[in-house]
Amino acid sequence: MTHVMIVGSGPTGLTLAVELARRGVDLRIVERSPEPPTGVRGKGLQPRTLEVFDDLGVIDEILATGRPYPSLRSYQGDQVVWEGRMDEPREPSAGVPHPNLIMQPQWRTEAILRDRLAELGHRVEFGAEVTDVEQDADGVTAVLGTGERVRSAYLVAADGGRSTVRKRLGVPFRGETYDSERMSLADIRTRDLDREHWHVWGSLAGRSVHFSICPLPGTDVFQLVAPHSGRAGERDSGPDSGRDDLLALVAEHAPHVRIDEVVWRSEYRVNIRMADRFRVGRVFLAGDAAHVHSPAGGQGLNTGVQDAYNLGWKLALGREALLETYEDERMAVAEHVLGLSTRLYRDNDLKRGGDTDQLGLAYPRSALSAGERGGERLGAYFAEQRGTGFLLVGEVTGEHGWPVLPPLPGQEGVLLVRPDGYIGYHGDESGLSAYLSGFGIAAPRADAAS
Template sequence: MNDTDVLIAGAGPTGLTLAVDLARRGVACRIVDRAPEPAGGSKGKGLQPRTQEVFDDLGVVAPILAASAPYPPLRVRIGRVPVWQARMHRRDAATDAVPYPTVVMHPQWRTEAVLRERLAELGGKVEQGVALDGFEQDGRGVTARLGSGESVRARYLVAADGGRSTVRKALGIGFTGETREEQRSALADVRVEGLGREHIHVWVRPGRGTVALYPMAGTDTFQLLAPLRPGAEPEPTLAWYQRLFAERSMLRGVRLTELLWSSHYRVNIRLADRYRSGRVLLAGDAAHVHPPAGGQGLNTGVQDAYNLGWKLARTLAGAPEPLLDTYEEERRPIAAGVLGLSADLHDKKTIKRDPETYQLTLSYRGGSLAAKGGERVPDGQVELAGGRRARLFDLLRGPHFTLLSPDPAPRVAGGPEVRAYVPARPYGGERHTLIRPDGYVGIATSSAGELAAYLAMV
């Protein structure tokens, strides 16, 4: 039997983000995916500002930004006649506090490819075509049976295996919410002849429906999105998508020339009743599924992984076991709120996105790890003792805790790695500000005792 610290089931954005975070922390980790090859499809194409900050810390933001772009204006037509135009997302200028202010378009297949490449740089790899067939757990770990016939002993199992998670079902964890069977859409990646790329194109044909083409940044393809009429069954053929497009756009000079990938989905709004069962944890779509409106699903899964990674690593290193319980405590209420936001945007059919969708204002304040903290730390220039100035995100980058204090970090037996910096003046008004590895304030206090007690928890 082969041993590892963490076994991750599912190599989508959530599982890959977690694998990268664990690998850079030196945690022994395996990530398996039942699909024989990496998934295709542009799918979750919008990367929110907070997700870009996470990718900055993980060392992947540069290749992503190099191949992405802000969303172009959206133009609605009836046939060739424009009837309305607007922007889905604001194009704000970068500031010291928010270096990544704009949602960018980046196809999901490429996001996953960048994360796989980063994982390989860190010595890891995805085991494609390897299913998790079953598992049993005890008080010390999980014994997993893989489709290859191999048995794996892991101290923890993380289910990032999607909305139909076999792990969640095996645990008997409820997936509360609704499936709107009547609200289905076809989704495809296509090449198109005769159409410019300066807009998101939407056509409305009264009585027949709508069809949209999104020019995918960094590619020569478009993502096609079309709600399905009741009883319609999409066919994975270029001819079917061409007929759909022609019927709804009423255009003769624009033609789909190649179908690269296709799928269809129904609207699901569901949240797992719990995120943890013993040594098994749920993340991403295995824990929550969203309507696509607002681009929250992929981004929320990335945040799950970023919250869970440092807690798993610290628990494996000897931190108190209740630290892992704070994963559900912090992330499940966030997912519940995001589900409400996504459902509201979907039901209102509004295309404009407010800063609430950017995930920069999400807070853990009031939780057991955030009684005196919990807010995202903004970037910006910090003046340190001796006159040196530093960008705060540069100080935070990496798997460590960061302390801004005139005093050295307290010595705590078995405590986490803390990098301490002396600011020229108190940061945030308190003598000590401890920033967690996920970029949230752990504690801001003027009490050395409270600081030491916090470090003992993590």
């Protein structure tokens, strides 16, 4: 029996697969699509996600092939009327090693994660659609379109906003779908714009944007994003569908810009929804299967990555008391982020601040968080955090078996840092054993610690 079955191979499913694979957990990851995607959907990787990718061993490739977001250039026709930035670049620091938003086409992020997964001995099974899910006290059975029945101890649905698994579980997906607010995405080629700016037509001050054209790093294409005012289309409807609408839109507002080719095009309706539950028995919901956002602020992809990073170590340890915390921790975050992305969308504001970088997200009310700093992101010792174990920070007298690092300035008591970089326990060393036993966490033997 497979320990964990992952349904869906977007950034959420792949992050979880890499996290489990590096821990030696037996897994399968299946994807209904017959092949990897090509079009660009999400493209922004937030600082906290970059920290996760650092830990997972893919940050060098992410940074080498991506780039910081370019400055904005706003036009009326062919005249530049404003230039500025989404936010000001920040220098790396001890507490924030990856401070800036990185632009990286989603298809490449997924390819980098698939390569890392292959290094760890696993591959995505494409063309494997889950059509039904059954579970009992001992495990979960996923039924594939081929008729194969896959038995696993746990199943994670990372199969998107239209999640088959969520529907089969009967979990409500509450929120709103804005049928009148559709967006067109297109990957295009043009020789009439430079690749050093994000080009915008419309009034940023008046919060009325006709369309934007953004160069995608490491490619010869741009991403065009526009409110869709034509007839309803199908998602992923191919490069030719809607081409005339796009050409007319650009010709109306930017007649000097010629689109040489529409490489890929998709249309989507704005959805803002969250599942009533993130866990049903042995099945967990993550990423868009659990929450879908407006595109504003680049939160959706990043929140899914954080879901996977939160869940992975808990599944690997397999303690019920740990698994129970996933839903509470991530539902609170998803609710907060949904509110943030919705406000940004309604404001139609391309400028961003620190609220979107996800560095301030924490779990202060979690059952796993004990003491004054419990639930906080540690924000230190990043090199030492790489890997799969816990850390102890502070003056420790007993033998606990985990790496022990010097206390932070002004720190009192000891900090037990979870494998995902958040502080679990903050308090006297004498209370640490009771905390650990409450969640079934066993410290490694001192003579076996690395």
